[in-house]
Amino acid sequence: MFSNTEDSKTKLSELGEFGLIDHLTKHFSIQQSSTLKSIGDDAAVLEHKDPIVVTTDMLVEGIHFDLSYSPLKHLGYKAVMVNLSDVYAMNAKATQITVSISCSNRFTVEALEELYAGIHHAASLYNIDVVGGDTTSAIKGLSISITAIGTAKKEKITYRSGAKPNDLVVVSGDLGSAFMGLKVLEREKEVFKVNPNSQPDLEKYTYLVERQLKPEARKDIPELLEKLGVLPTAMIDISDGLSSEIIHISKNSNVGANLFEDKLPMDPALIATCEEFELDSTTVVLNGGEDYELLFTIDQKDYDKIKGNPNLSVIGHITEAKEGIHLITRANQKLPIQAMGWNSMDKEEN
Numbered sequence: 001m002f003s004n005t006e007d008s009k010t011k012l013s014e015l016g017e018f019g020l021i022d023h024l025t026k027h028f029s030i031q032q033s034s035t036l037k038s039i040g041d042d043a044a045v046l047e048h049k050d051p052i053v054v055t056t057d058m059l060v061e062g063i064h065f066d067l068s069y070s071p072l073k074h075l076g077y078k079a080v081m082v083n084l085s086d087v088y089a090m091n092a093k094a095t096q097i098t099v100s101i102s103c104s105n106r107f108t109v110e111a112l113e114e115l116y117a118g119i120h121h122a123a124s125l126y127n128i129d130v131v132g133g134d135t136t137s138a139i140k141g142l143s144i145s146i147t148a149i150g151t152a153k154k155e156k157i158t159y160r161s162g163a164k165p166n167d168l169v170v171v172s173g174d175l176g177s178a179f180m181g182l183k184v185l186e187r188e189k190e191v192f193k194v195n196p197n198s199q200p201d202l203e204k205y206t207y208l209v210e211r212q213l214k215p216e217a218r219k220d221i222p223e224l225l226e227k228l229g230v231l232p233t234a235m236i237d238i239s240d241g242l243s244s245e246i247i248h249i250s251k252n253s254n255v256g257a258n259l260f261e262d263k264l265p266m267d268p269a270l271i272a273t274c275e276e277f278e279l280d281s282t283t284v285v286l287n288g289g290e291d292y293e294l295l296f297t298i299d300q301k302d303y304d305k306i307k308g309n310p311n312l313s314v315i316g317h318i319t320e321a322k323e324g325i326h327l328i329t330r331a332n333q334k335l336p337i338q339a340m341g342w343n344s345m346d347k348e349e350n
């Protein structure tokens with residue numbers, strides 16, 4: 001971490017395009033029976049009984065990640081999580097991914113091995129197959145594009161558009177931590193620029209930094225809901241921030257929502273670090289991105305099934321569209337929720 005030197009090891013040109021992809025994927029094994037043919041032919045062949053969901057996401061160096069503090073292995077892992085999160089947000093099971101990367105000759109074979117080690121780790125942990133991909137050279141930087149494929153019974157697929165007035169708004173895990181992890185890493189990067197011999201002491205921020213660098217997609221939540229016999233009425237994953245996602249659900253479902261400040265799930269490390277940075281923790285929870293938690297709505301009759309579950313927090317309820325989207329503060333004020341997203345939040349601070 002915070003090392004600017006790239007050891008020149010094996011140059012990418014030494015393996016050539018075909019040698020490289022074979023080399024990088026040679027340890028990948030097949031876990032899904034729906035994968036009839038993986039890497040090694042013109043195209044992969046998949047066989048799914050039920051509808052398939054497909055999603056794709058691209059991560060670009062300098063826009064979505066900074067290699068001065070993102071280890072390549074974590075980056076590979078995160079790139080997979082970002083995509084799986086969208087599959088789980090459809091209440092589906094993720095089964096396959098394809099991975100394409102472009103990179104400049106500043107990257108060595110060993111660097112790409114690290115990236116693929118993270119991808120491999122994510123794939124085996126989440127029980128998905130890497131069934132294809134491409135590598136190509138670029139003038140500058142590194143880009144990773146992943147397409148994820150999943151499947152679900154037609155009646156279980158959950159859209160953003162199904163929320164109804166009086167439904168409860170539920171979120172998994174806790175929010176805001178990934179954003180504060182980013183704040184900590186950016187602060188340490190500035191310290192390192194001034195004094196390259198300084199070693200960052202990140203111990204008390206471990207949880208936050210992990211949430212930023214190595215997030216976990218919530219594979220367990222659709223499984224848990226299935227077990228509890230709860231079918232969400234609408235669902236979305238939190239990539240841009242709670243505000244922006246509740247607005248997506250409200251607009252797509254043509255409803256309003258009230259969220260309660262005192263119900264927003266926060267980790268103690270988040271609260272302490274917000275105090276240290278003099279940031280309002282509620283603002284961070286609403287607008288900090290990259291939590292990759294799931295935000296969903298359920299019928300009130302299902303409340304008893306999820307009540308007290310440590311993975312889930314009920315944070316509000318759905319209203320009629322004309323009532324708008326509001327945060328009810330601890331002081332019982334009703335504030336309109338606007339989408340800021342983590343990018344614009346950064347801009348406001350500068």
Ligand SMILES: [Mg+2]
Nearest residue numbers: 086089237239
């Ligand atoms: Mg999403």
